[in-house]
Amino acid sequence: MRYSILITGCSTGIGFEAAKMLQERDFLVVASCRKAADVDDLKAKGIKHVVQLDLADSASIAKGLEDTLAITNGELFALFNNGAYGQPGAVEDLPIEALRAQFEGNFFGTHELTKKVLKVMLAQGYGRIVSNSSVLGLVAAPYRGAYNASKFALEGLIDTLRLELADTPITVSLIEPGPIESRFRANALLALNAHIDTTNSRHQAGYKEAIARLSTEGATSSQTLPASAVVKKLIHALESTRPRAHYYVTLPTYAAVVMKRVLPTCLLDWVMRRQGA
Secondary structure, three states: OOOEEEEOOOOOHHHHHHHHHHHHOOOEEEEEEOOHHHHHHHHHOOOOEEEEOOOOOHHHHHHHHHHHHHHOOOOOOEEEEOOOOOOOEOHHHOOHHHHHHHHHHHHHHHHHHHHHHHHHHHHHOOEEEEEEOOHHHOOOOOOEHHHHHHHHHHHHHHHHHHHHOOOOOEEEEEEEOOOEOOOHHHHHHHHHHHHOOHHHOOOHHHHHHHHHHHOOOOOOOOOOEOOHHHHHHHHHHHHOOOOOOEEEOOHHHHHHHHHHHHOOHHHHHHHHHOOOO
């Protein structure tokens, strides 16, 4: 059996690196992206099978999976839920439509796709579901409330799914990266400018800091790792006979796990407030 996998959010960053590295390992990779223009771009970069799949659009999710199964002859070994973006902004400044959009892209769409894929996997009798979360699904940071909330929700949903699938041949894993080289900051800056009125907020100083950080090219921390670091964890989740429930990536993620366990809330809050905007 040739391992087949559907990956969401492949236009750049972790998704693209996963598609490239797994294709090199002879997986039958179906990369997906939200925009039609990115489909052609990915094919031009050497990804053989690319479908359009917008996680905020139910019809697009159904069509994207249908196109995927046509490529994989109706079976699917694995799903990598990677597609997501970050909506910055203080909680008090978040318009409800921005929060809804964050959950559509990061949570509801992932849930809808996972449910559809799960039916295929249960029918075929095997499968692996891997979801890309974040260190911000483990601890909260200021000015990232919408993203924190979507990743906390994803963690709870996927942990529950793992429990409910314990009596099946389907494995469920979460990957929790910290700072990774990608276009995540650039896309977050677009979301900030689109939805947050930074000039009429008591958080103007925080937004100034956030804009400076999100505008910076390259790594903003010595702890930032390349996207391939996440893919290495993904490969273990796909190829190991005993995949882990949780995979941590980057030193800040390991540190967050330890701090959440050992520090009182007041000290953890102090540490996370120092992360700034």
